Amino acid sequence: MERSLQSNGTNSLQRWTAPSPHSNAIRKNPSRKDHQKVQSSKFSSFLDLEPKSKPEPLDFDVPWFSPADRARFDVIVIGAGPAGLRLAEQVSSRGMRVCCLDPSLLSMWPNNYGVCVDEFESLGLEDCLDKTWPMTCIHINDQKNKYLDRAYGRVGRKELKLKLLSDCAANGVKFHKAKVWKVEHEEFESSIACDDGTELKACLIVDASGFTSSFIEYDKPRNVGYQVAHGILAEVDHHPFDLDKMVLMDWRDSHLGNEPYLRANNLKLPTFLYVMPFDSNLVFLEETSLVSRPMFSYAELKKRMVARLRHLGIRVRTVVEDERSVIPMGGPLPRIPQSVMAIGGNSGIVHPSTGYSVAQSMTLSPFLAETIAECLGSTRMIRGTPLYHRAWNSLWPVERRRSREFYNFGMETLLKLDLNGTRRFFDAFFELNPYYWQGLLSSRLSLGELLLLGVSVFGHASNPSKLDLVRKCPVPLVKMMGNLALEAI
Ligand SMILES: Cc1cc2nc3c(=O)[nH]c(=O)nc-3n(C[C@H](O)[C@H](O)[C@H](O)COP(=O)(O)OP(=O)(O)OC[C@H]3O[C@@H](n4cnc5c(N)ncnc54)[C@H](O)[C@@H]3O)c2cc1C
Numbered sequence: 419m420e421r422s423l424q425s426n427g428t429n430s431l432q433r434w435t436a437p438s439p440h441s442n443a444i445r446k447n448p449s450r451k452d453h454q455k456v457q458s459s460k461f462s463s464f465l466d467l468e469p470k471s472k473p474e475p476l477d478f479d480v481p482w483f484s485p486a487d488r489a490r491f492d493v494i495v496i497g498a499g500p501a502g503l504r505l506a507e508q509v510s511s512r513g514m515r516v517c518c519l520d521p522s523l524l525s526m527w528p529n530n531y532g533v534c535v536d537e538f539e540s541l542g543l544e545d546c547l548d549k550t551w552p553m554t555c556i557h558i559n560d561q562k563n564k565y566l567d568r569a570y571g572r573v574g575r576k577e578l579k580l581k582l583l584s585d586c587a588a589n590g591v592k593f594h595k596a597k598v599w600k601v602e603h604e605e606f607e608s609s610i611a612c613d614d615g616t617e618l619k620a621c622l623i624v625d626a627s628g629f630t631s632s633f634i635e636y637d638k639p640r641n642v643g644y645q646v647a648h649g650i651l652a653e654v655d656h657h658p659f660d661l662d663k664m665v666l667m668d669w670r671d672s673h674l675g676n677e678p679y680l681r682a683n684n685l686k687l688p689t690f691l692y693v694m695p696f697d698s699n700l701v702f703l704e705e706t707s708l709v710s711r712p713m714f715s716y717a718e719l720k721k722r723m724v725a726r727l728r729h730l731g732i733r734v735r736t737v738v739e740d741e742r743s744v745i746p747m748g749g750p751l752p753r754i755p756q757s758v759m760a761i762g763g764n765s766g767i768v769h770p771s772t773g774y775s776v777a778q779s780m781t782l783s784p785f786l787a788e789t790i791a792e793c794l795g796s797t798r799m800i801r802g803t804p805l806y807h808r809a810w811n812s813l814w815p816v817e818r819r820r821s822r823e824f825y826n827f828g829m830e831t832l833l834k835l836d837l838n839g840t841r842r843f844f845d846a847f848f849e850l851n852p853y854y855w856q857g858l859l860s861s862r863l864s865l866g867e868l869l870l871l872g873v874s875v876f877g878h879a880s881n882p883s884k885l886d887l888v889r890k891c892p893v894p895l896v897k898m899m900g901n902l903a904l905e906a907i
Pocket residue numbers: 426435496497498499500501502519520521522527529530531532533596597598599626627628629741742743744745761762763764773774775776777
């Protein structure tokens with residue numbers, strides 16, 4: 419009998435990805451009275467402001483697992499984040515008996531999620547967007563802006579979580595509020611042990627516990643890049659942003675004119691501002707390092723944000739929520755296959771160039787659920803190693819693995835670009851046919867299309883940008899070709 423053991427230790431990412439204790443969801447029309455306010459005493463020093471709002475638990479009556487139930491399921495899902503709940507909903511809708519565990523089961527998700535509206539529309543999830551902007555905008559520099567005809571939305575965390583929870587409940591999913599501590603495997607079934615002493619068994623364990631997961635194994639060194647960001651949902655006296663446009667990236671650096679040290683560093687390791695304007699006095703502002711390795715300094719990120727807001731004349735009256743974000747991106751896929759299946763932040767589906775994964779988790783979960791149901795359904799009892807093979811290959815078929823090599827190549831290229839190189843790159847990228855740039859951002863393109871896109875970006879690039887790419891791309895290009903060759907073997 420094959421028997422292996424994985425335990426959930428704390429890894430170094432945990433301290434970075436832990437949500438701010440002050441984070442909280444807001445509703446469609448957030449009532450200012452709901453948030454205890456702290457008034458700003460100094461112009462621009464929003465860092466002194468403590469968000470006082472407390473995370474509200476969701477008021478929802480889930481079907482709890484009871485020790486009297488048979489503690490054996492078809493599928494156990496570890497984690498009730500967006501990915502875990504979506505998978506639990508999809509697998510249970512196919513008649514599987516599912517249990518989902520999370521120590522923070524009825525807490526609001528802490529992160530502020532953005533997606534492209536068409537991604538959620540194609541999934542029938544548009545009701546779960548609590549705010550949309552018809553256009554997105556990119557400030558390449560002080561002279562040049564790009565306006566993209568693609569609507570952007572902020573995910574209604576409460577709406578999406580309640581929708582997934584109620585669909586799960588309707589399909590008979592059982593929930594348990596506990597942290598999974600240990601996973602063990604036998605030939606045809608696996609078991610988990612929780613921190614409250616509960617033990618459960620299932621044919622398949624799916625780990626959806628996010629970036630901090632320690633149940634998923636890798637057989638290559640994890641040379642990930644990191645997206646680092648500091649965001650605040652703020653009440654402000656006024657701000658300069660158009661209410662019908664969200665700002666995907668503001669690469670302007672005029673705010674660093676009087677800060678020679680910060681400016682010089684920003685030229686080498688640039689950061690941008692991401693903005694969701696809700697109304698003339700309420701705005702989400704996030705200073706972001708798109709990708710860095712080693713991890714970009716969080717202290718410097720905040721200093722740059724203070725300088726930027728001061729320059730933009732934004733006086734923060736109240737910090738409603740704050741958000742600290744570190745997203746590991748790219749690097750190798752988990753070992754395929756392995757006895758624990760993964761979905762979400764720990765499964766390799768985080769976009770290596772953008773850090774996004776919510777729409778992908780929503781999109782790919784049905785495919786994985788279908789495969790699991792085919793294997794464990796009444797007619798075909800495929801368990802153990804063949805089940806793990808099929809599950810992993812449905813999430814990562816060869817074609818998707820190859821495309822991911824290209825996305826990794828994109829990330830490695832971005833890592834090498836300074837501020838001017840990054841500006842030139844995005845200037846050329848967003849000149850492409852929308853089919854290509856939208857497809858790349860939404861992970862929809864085949865490898866052939868991605869290669870065409872690569873050639874096309876090069877074709878649209880200015881001469882300095884071409885030179886930049888020729889000088890900086892060969893190593894990532896060779897690495898990608900090597901990995902593609904290995905995939906083909
Ligand atoms: C601040 C921030 C902002 C982001 N913004 C965006 C965005 O705008 N758009 C986008 O597409 N992506 C975004 N991402 C990236 C990514 O989509 C999110 O990290 C997303 O939350 C990943 O979803 P998930 O379900 O995989 O994991 P998580 O949301 O991290 O959920 C994991 C769940 O597992 C539970 N858990 C952990 N360990 C255990 C255990 N041992 N046992 C049981 N349960 C456990 C946790 O309590 C948690 O509820 C953002 C990430 C961060 C950190």
